[in-house]
Amino acid sequence: MQSLNIIGAGRLGKTLGRLWQESGVFQVQSIYNRSLESGLAASRFIGAGNAVESLAAMPAADLWLIGCIDSEIAVFAHQLAENGLVDGNTLVFHCSGALSSQILEPLKPALIASAHPVHSFAEPETSLQTFASTSVAIEGDSRAIEILSAAFAVLGCEILTIDPNNKSLYHAGSVIASNYLTTLMDLSLQSFAAAGIERDSALRLLAPIVSQTLQNNMTLGPEKSLTGPIARGDVETVGAQVESLASVDSQLALCYRHLGLACVELARRGSLSPESAARLIELLSEPTR
Ligand SMILES: NC(=O)c1ccc[n+]([C@@H]2O[C@H](COP(=O)([O-])OP(=O)(O)OC[C@H]3O[C@@H](n4cnc5c(N)ncnc54)[C@H](OP(=O)(O)O)[C@@H]3O)[C@@H](O)[C@H]2O)c1
Known part of the structure; x- marks a missing residue:
């Protein structure tokens, strides 16, 4: 099973983490939230993932979800690129509806993508029950689109590919x-x-x-x-x-x-x-x- 690290396992991150972990799609490996307490709570919710106190404490992984708020995504893209934790075999994605995958360019040659589930993650427990049949708009590198489309399809989602220029x-x-x-x-x-x-x-x-x-x-x-x-x-x-x-x-x-x-x-x-x-x-x- 491919490993998944999550930077920002909040409402969206912990829901997707749990769904992918439970369906055997990805092994949630490491979680980094603003506070360790929140990271530990996300780990308990997901039922997997080692909560850490800094980005530097995260090991390499096959996939990285940058699941923090939109304004922090660019910051983590730069930090992750500087840490040398990703290479051409790594896939990094975010789930913002407003931003395209372009914001992850500093991470190249890693595969980059954005995947926006059209779902309101107001209450993660509820989202676990209602997430299937959600449409997910994906754009980015073609191999990344393939991998994420397959991962969301296992959760029962409908996949929509979108032109990054039309994301807004x-x-x-x-x-x-x-x-x-x-x-x-x-x-x-x-x-x-x-x-x-x-x-x-x-x-x-x-x-x-x-x-x-x-x-x-x-x-x-x-x-x-x-x-x-x-x-x-x-x-x-x-x-x-x-x-x-x-x-x-x-x-x-x-x-x-x-x-x-x-x-x-x-x-x-x-x-x-x-x-x-x-x-x-x-x-x-x-x-x-
Ligand atoms: N919520 C939705 O309905 C929804 C729907 C579609 C897409 N999205 C997208 O999903 C992404 C996350 O949204 P969300 O609603 O899940 O946000 P959220 O519940 O506020 O969670 C954000 C997470 O990021 C962590 N974080 C924030 N700043 C950080 C920092 N500097 N260092 C480390 N961790 C940090 C927070 O840690 P703490 O817990 O410690 O504060 C929290 O766990 C966004 O890109 C959003 O556009 C959300």
Whole structure:
């Protein structure tokens, strides 16, 4: 079995480490976290791996996962290159969605890659159960892509190869769908709160409609899933909502207007008439007074 060292076994690193260790894909050999306590905890979670206190204390390995936060990846790429622990037979990869494998160039002639699982590792215990069927976007050296694709495929993942030049746009797609959806939920709760509806009631009220909307989007696509006042061209209703929101919170009104403009563009691809679209664009473009 090939050996894997992990620099930064946090939420992602310890989850992948445990899954690969348990499935017999890689032998987790050495773990280096910011604190030894955290490294020891990661080792216990994975069920393997010797936690060490410095990079210099890590032995050579077949693969290295740089699983620390994005801003530290370049630092470790340089340190690892300087330590002389990697050669042309070593594969070094990171899992950032935003950065490409280019950041690992100092490690050449090692094989380098980035592999981004489109998964939220909020709670590693939960991720162990839900990780299968995650899509993983991989780019880098062709041999590295082969090895990592096989390793993630064993975990039940779907592999997507991506042009490194498009990595930032690709990542923005995930951020908009996942992080912005969460922010939209918060904005919606703020609006309900302003209407005097308590958070628990609002969440109960939202659960079925949000689930249904998500399901519709997955099966029908956004164009056929859009309903509501903008899709219907109900300009007066939209105008009243802008006014109401502006009277409560200008930021809330601003978000409503900006997303409303994107909503109009989507509705135009459906049945929204050009006249209604023009009136809505004018209304939503107005700065909130
Ligand atoms: N979380 C996600 O949902 C997710 C999804 C896809 C991709 N990713 C990517 O996965 C990578 C890791 O994210 P994460 O959420 O797992 O981060 P995280 O939970 O914050 O874990 C980061 C780990 O790196 C260690 N670390 C940070 N600075 C260090 C340093 N100077 N020296 C040694 N160790 C250091 C931390 O050690 P301590 O524990 O001692 O602080 C921690 O174990 C990032 O590239 C991220 O973009 C994350």
